Amino acid sequence: MPDTENGPGPSLEPVAGPVKSPTGIEGFDEITGGGLPTGQVSLVCGGPGSGKTIFGVSFLVAGAVDYREPGVFVAFEETEEELSRNVASLGFNLDRLCDEGKLLVDYISIERSEFEAAGEFDLEGLFIRLAHSIDSVGAKRVVLDTIEALFGGLPNEALVRFEVRRLFRWLKDRGVTTVVTGEGGKDSISRYGLEEYVADCVILLDNRVTNQVATRRLQVLKYRGSVHETSEFPFIIGARGLSVLPITSLGLAHPASKDRVSSGIEGLDEMLGIKGYYKGSTVLVTGTSGSGKSIVAQHFVNSACARGERCLVLAFEESPEQIKRNMMSVGIDLDRWMEKGLLKIQARRPSLLGLETHLVNMHSFVELFKPEIVVVDPITTFITVGTVSEAAAMLARLMDFLKGLNITAMLTSLTSANQSIEATQMNISSLVDTWILLSNVDQDNERKRFIRVMKSRGMASSKSIREFDITNDGVLIQDTAVASERK
């Protein structure tokens, strides 16, 4: 979405803060309100393998491809060939961009052992070389990866420090938008404390291991003159490069649909004010083991497919075959919907991947399949991957994402028998629009099943508890309430 397309004329946007250059990094432009400060130097710090180089490459590729801003990548650590090969798997074709004159990669080798120092020197050679590269492609964006190489490679740290400072000023004077990558330091943000010289924007990348699962995080430490999100954001390096997953104002900006979709269960629709769930809302189904959560979810899927809507089921405990067999036993034939291409079941073991990877995978499944309904069965398993708060944050982002696309989401959650009914794990019940609670009670040598709508935003729902049976034709809810409101 290049803003150059608007053409001349007064902009409706109020002029506030620095002009920004979009990075094309999914989510990053959102948390910074538009990208990196145009014509300024931004420092991106992080340890080895934290994604600094990919950040820089993404920034240049976006500029070259989407914003008609050619770029220069100064590689101190990899040769042109190595860099090109290493980012090819992320879908970046640097060679082609170089051939088209939109990008120039300049490998600068600095081996300490190659130099003997004999007297005073400066780094004018680097400046001249950079100026030549910038001029030859008309670069508007520059990446220096990583600046520490200068310190490691040249004698006289004080002189290098002085020259690096001069370089940053020089880049600003030339008006190019620059990303300088740097190693993270122990006592300072970057190893040589370069953040002192970069007044405009400092970004920290981090790769932490929690419960044996590595999670990448990004934080905007400083952004002069600009409002920015300060929390740490998980990010992943996936098939499309780097994507940051922001937690946005959850659900508040989304249009609230007035359309309703049937739950697929007659009695439940009745409890929900006859018409069912709101389209684009989030429905939580909780219950103890064997209480019928998956069946309630598949009823919803079944009725949606019958209307010709596309459904995506993300299963984390059972295989597609198991799900189909179990549903067949209660009269729900999922096979025919799969054959028609209306239903897709993606089964994954939660522990195999980190939470952020799961979230990003879900994003891509949804973008590929374009469903109208998404079922996550169950969400409880995510706690085994991360901490409770991490799992909750991930689900909040998932719900936000689905709402943004007006997709109706159904999440199932397992409550253990000794938990109070109000205690849904991860406290996500406050974020959902509709919460359905299933329970089992052993009474008179017989297992009785109960269903209750705990809450349902924006509709006159029944507060009664109803008994139901799971029959060969699925869930059958009895007409009469078993008890009035129970506190």
Place this chain on the structure above:
Amino acid sequence: MTQTDLKASGDTDNDNEKWTLRLYVAGQTGRSLAALSNLKTICEEHLAGKYTIEVIDLIEKPQLAKGDQILAVPTLVRLLPEPIRKIIGDLSETERVLVGLDLKPDHGS
């Protein structure tokens, strides 16, 4: 490009090894001139009659910085005899230049 061929007449060494030196500078600065002057003095003393010096001004030929991976200026590159060696600075520290050119074993640091 200013090419300065200096061939001394008094060739006292039987060794007819050729020395090819290239000095990268950025403009006619005091430091550039000092480097060239220091280099000539050292060559006359130690390599009389068997060396050539090529001076490259990167301001005139910026595209030549890449070939010899020049960052710092002045940089002296010994192209021949092999292997290639690089010495950065105004060459005022004669001892370091001699060590760098391998005309003297490194006793110091």
